[in-house]
Amino acid sequence: xxxxxxxxxxxxxxxxxxxxxxxxxxxxxxxxxxxxxxxxxxxxxxxxxxxxxxxxxxxxxxxxxxxxxxxxxxxxxxxxxxxxxxxxxxxxxxxxxxxxxxxxxxxxxxxxxxxxxxxxxxxxxxxxxxxxxxxxxxxxxxxxxxxxxxxxxxxxxxxxxxxxxxxxxxxxxxxxxxxxxxxxxxxxxxxxxxxxxxxxxxxxxxxxxxxxxxxxxxxxxxxxxxxxxxxxxxxxxxxxxxxxxxxxxxxxxxxxxxxxxxxxxxxxxxxxxxxxxxxxxxxxxxxxxxxxxxxxxxxxxxxxxxxxxxxxxxxxxxxxxxxxxxxxxxxxxxxxxxxxxxxxxxxxxxxxxxxxxxxxxxxxxxxxxxxxxxxxxxxx
Ligand SMILES: Cc1ncc(COP(=O)(O)O)c(C=O)c1O
Numbered sequence: 001x002x003x004x005x006x007x008x009x010x011x012x013x014x015x016x017x018x019x020x021x022x023x024x025x026x027x028x029x030x031x032x033x034x035x036x037x038x039x040x041x042x043x044x045x046x047x048x049x050x051x052x053x054x055x056x057x058x059x060x061x062x063x064x065x066x067x068x069x070x071x072x073x074x075x076x077x078x079x080x081x082x083x084x085x086x087x088x089x090x091x092x093x094x095x096x097x098x099x100x101x102x103x104x105x106x107x108x109x110x111x112x113x114x115x116x117x118x119x120x121x122x123x124x125x126x127x128x129x130x131x132x133x134x135x136x137x138x139x140x141x142x143x144x145x146x147x148x149x150x151x152x153x154x155x156x157x158x159x160x161x162x163x164x165x166x167x168x169x170x171x172x173x174x175x176x177x178x179x180x181x182x183x184x185x186x187x188x189x190x191x192x193x194x195x196x197x198x199x200x201x202x203x204x205x206x207x208x209x210x211x212x213x214x215x216x217x218x219x220x221x222x223x224x225x226x227x228x229x230x231x232x233x234x235x236x237x238x239x240x241x242x243x244x245x246x247x248x249x250x251x252x253x254x255x256x257x258x259x260x261x262x263x264x265x266x267x268x269x270x271x272x273x274x275x276x277x278x279x280x281x282x283x284x285x286x287x288x289x290x291x292x293x294x295x296x297x298x299x300x301x302x303x304x305x306x307x308x309x310x311x312x313x314x315x316x317x318x319x320x321x322x323x324x325x326x327x328x329x330x331x332x333x334x335x336x337x338x339x340x341x342x343x344x345x346x347x348x349x350x351x352x353x354x355x356x357x358x359x360x361x362x363x364x365x366x367x368x369x370x371x372x373x374x375x376x377x378x379x380x
Pocket of ligand 1: 056057080081152155175176177178187189
């Protein structure tokens with residue numbers, strides 16, 4: 001039996017809730033989605049919450065609704081899922097990659113400063129693996145240069161900085177409810193903001209440019225990025241369980257932190273003071289040249305422990321980026337950088353040296369001690 005690194009905690013409650021939606025015949029987005037949004041507002045303390053079809057569409061909407069235009073530069077991290085920077089490209093804006101901190105794996109504020117130009121319009125921090133970024137430093141930079149601060153909190157449900165939820169620390173925050181996430185709809189997303197104008201723009205763009213009146217009156221070219229009651233019903237039940245699921249993730253992560261603190265050549269992500277990691281992913285790191293992460297992954301799997309490397313290819317090294325000026329629609333109008341020349345050595349090092357360790361709520365304490373023993377033997 002393999003200890004899984006993804007194991008959605010769905011069961012009877014979700015089945016009942018989905019069946020109730022089917023019985024109601026109100027399958028499209030409606031009261032259940034509104035209930036979820038209200039619950040997420042209560043949970044995070046944000047003023048507005050808007051569900052979307054997934055995290056990528058949440059990011060796309062947040063970018064467009066913030067007024068980011070073709071040719072504008074958005075500084076972000078290359079150590080993330082490709083959707084983060086893709087969402088910048090959808091509107092012809094330009095992702096500018098800054099390197100990460102070698103301990104937190106999040107955007108390094110000093111490196112962000114070096115990338116600011118006259119064309120910079122926004123900073124998009126990504127709370128990678130659920131570990132909150134240094135938002136205080138990033139907010140100072142954003143305020144000083146009058147930049148939009150757009151959080152990709154797709155992996156960070158429940159993460160906090162000084163008690164305040166990730167996703168509420170900038171101008172707008174985006175979440176994913178993909179099947180692997182701390183809270184799942186199967187597929188889903190959500191935008192948080194305190195800005196009424198931004199919220200109105202999002203609502204309009206997400207529903208084919210309609211006004212709140214609905215119907216067949218369209219004031220802008222928009223999209224269908226709506227959610228639906230079926231998946232929102234799963235989300236409602238998941239949100240009820242979220243505090244408990246986060247507690248188990250934290251317990252599991254703390255076992256690794258405590259039991260492996262003295263293991264030579266091994267490290268976990270550093271969590272800054274006052275920050276609460278949401279432990280979407282526990283990423284181990286090898287600092288030993290004789291013990292590559294690829295080998296550790298194989299050895300863990302051989303002992304029944306699901307593991308993998310995740311962002312071993314930085315976004316700027318993906319062919320989609322190195323060849324962007326050849327094929328992408330927006331490249332007819334916007335000059336993108338030659339991404340093959342981007343150099344973020346810390347991203348490349350962490351990409352090479354990290355590996356995933358299962359900590360999801362389906363992983364028991366007993367499993368965790370098996371993982372600890374196995375890692376001790378591998379590093380031994
Ligand atoms: C950091 C990050 N950004 C964006 C996304 C996109 O979310 P989705 O898969 O729901 O479109 C994800 C999801 O995997 C993610 O992890």
